[in-house]
Amino acid sequence: MEIWLRLAAGEDPVDGGMADRYWSETEGHLNTQDGVLKGPDGVMGAHIAIADGHSQQEGLAFIGTVDWILVECETWSMIPLENLISARTGSHTKIAAAITTPLEAQGAGFALQEGVDALVIPNDIAMVEAALSVKAQRHEEVGGEPVQLNEEKELVLASMAVTAVEQAGVGDRYCLDFLSLFSQGEGILVGSSAASLVLVHSETIPSTFVPTRPFRVNAGAPHSYVLMADGSTKYIAELVSGDEVLAVSAEGVSRKVVLGRSKIEQRPMLKISYVLQEKIGRKANESHVYLQQAETVRLITDLPDACSVTELKVSQAILGWTDHGARHLGQPIGGHVLER
Numbered sequence: 001m002e003i004w005l006r007l008a009a010g011e012d013p014v015d016g017g018m019a020d021r022y023w024s025e026t027e028g029h030l031n032t033q034d035g036v037l038k039g040p041d042g043v044m045g046a047h048i049a050i051a052d053g054h055s056q057q058e059g060l061a062f063i064g065t066v067d068w069i070l071v072e073c074e075t076w077s078m079i080p081l082e083n084l085i086s087a088r089t090g091s092h093t094k095i096a097a098a099i100t101t102p103l104e105a106q107g108a109g110f111a112l113q114e115g116v117d118a119l120v121i122p123n124d125i126a127m128v129e130a131a132l133s134v135k136a137q138r139h140e141e142v143g144g145e146p147v148q149l150n151e152e153k154e155l156v157l158a159s160m161a162v163t164a165v166e167q168a169g170v171g172d173r174y175c176l177d178f179l180s181l182f183s184q185g186e187g188i189l190v191g192s193s194a195a196s197l198v199l200v201h202s203e204t205i206p207s208t209f210v211p212t213r214p215f216r217v218n219a220g221a222p223h224s225y226v227l228m229a230d231g232s233t234k235y236i237a238e239l240v241s242g243d244e245v246l247a248v249s250a251e252g253v254s255r256k257v258v259l260g261r262s263k264i265e266q267r268p269m270l271k272i273s274y275v276l277q278e279k280i281g282r283k284a285n286e287s288h289v290y291l292q293q294a295e296t297v298r299l300i301t302d303l304p305d306a307c308s309v310t311e312l313k314v315s316q317a318i319l320g321w322t323d324h325g326a327r328h329l330g331q332p333i334g335g336h337v338l339e340r
Contacts, residue, residue: 001109001138002118003131004030004096015128023120037070044068045093050080059084064091070120072098081111096120102130109134155252159302160198160320163286164273165312172222173267173292174236176245179258181214185250185304188217188257189227189321190236196287197227198274198320199248201298201306210296215260218297221269221290227321229256236262250304250319268293270309274318 002020005013009025021039023030028040032047045068048059060083062069069088073080084095096118097108105127109115115138121127176188182202189197200220203213219226222237229244239245239259247257273288291297291309298306302317312318 001115001135002096003128003135004118004120005123005128006098006120007123011123014123014125018128018132020118032070037068045070048072049074051075056080056083060087063088063093066093068094068096068118070096070098071116078107078111081108081116085112085114085116094118100127102126105130105134109138155248155254155321157199157248157250157252157319158322159277159317160196160274161277162272162274162312162314162316162318164271164314165309166271166273167293168269168271168290170266171269171290172237172264173269174219174222174239175213175263175265176217176219176226176236176239177213177260177263178215178217178245178247179260182217182247182257183249185300185306186247187300188219188245189248190219190224190291191287191289191320192221192224193287194225194233195323196274196276196320197225197323198272198289198318199250199300200289200291201300203296205296205298205306207296218292218294220292220297222264224289248321250300272299272309272312274320276322277317 004021004023005015005019007013007022007024013019013022021030025031030037030039035047036043037045037047045066046062047070048055049072050056050059051074059069059071069084071081071084081097088095094117097116098120099105099108100122105119108119119131119134121131182204184204187199187201190200191197200217203216203218206212219236222235224236225233226236227246228234229246239262241259241261243259244256245259246254248254269290270293271288271290273286275286293310295308295310297309299309299318301307302319304319
């Protein structure tokens with residue numbers, strides 16, 4: 001992480017040479033003009049003043065197209081910085097944040113446990129000390145690497161052990177109807193934690209009482225995550241027609257399927273808790289999913305086979321997928337997030 005010291009005209013720096021760069025009108029320093037960030041060697045990137053959602057979107061549009069985005073918030077806010085940090089994951093774009101208080105130095109320096117790439121501070125000794133402290137802490141940190149799907153979107157599914165099946169009352173149940181048909185043994189990945197999802201089977205298996213709906217997955221509760229075709233996650237309640245979700249088979253073969261609609265109804269629900277097979281007995285590693293209490297809602301076992309949620313037993317093995325990276329707004333980031 002860098003420290004950029006902001007100097008007024010004729011002002012001498014108080015940093016004792018500790019800053020990485022200086023921002024002033026002096027030749028050889030950083031400066032900004034008409035939304036452009038310039039350095040000694042020419043254009044470095046964009047200078048964005050964020051006041052609302054629209055100006056935030058303008059900043060997001062530069063990600064991947066410039067080397068640096070210098071961000072100044074009209075009213076200090078962590079949310080725009082977090083959104084920019086999340087969105088820039090995987091790109092070459094770096095983010096510099098203009099701050100004015102030591103508290104803001106901590107916030108910007110460790111936003112999403114990853115932080116900005118530069119703190120832009122006023123020429124004040126207290127701010128210099130705060131920024132240097134954050135920089136030292138950052139250099140001691142060893143952040144996690146974002147986990148992303150590879151280009152072929154091949155998934156290695158994991159075996160999960162069911163630890164409990166409980167009544168969960170009545171809730172909003174989402175059936176997801178797609179523009180293409182599923183095959184038996186195929187479904188989508190759903191769960192209450194973005195780091196641990198289970199493979200929910202499509203409605204392709206005949207039943208005595210209802211016809212098959214091979215375009216449908218009964219995906220459960222609105223708060224649940226679903227794995228998208230681009231490797232991000234979304235809350236089921238936020239899915240809209242046209243979204244591309246990742247369809248996955250019991251063998252891990254995957255493809256994108258386009259959502260046609262969501263069908264939402266009040267239904268009795270089950271809470272199904274599970275844990276990775278190798279972590280049986282470790283309560284801290286337990287995850288769960290809420291699904292409709294119905295014979296036609298099935299999870300895929302490691303045989304592989306499909307088992308109705310109404311017939312699941314404790315210790316039964318089901319297939320799922322784990323992601324060891326943290327996420328913000330569905331995108332993988334460095335850092336750690338705990339969801340229970």
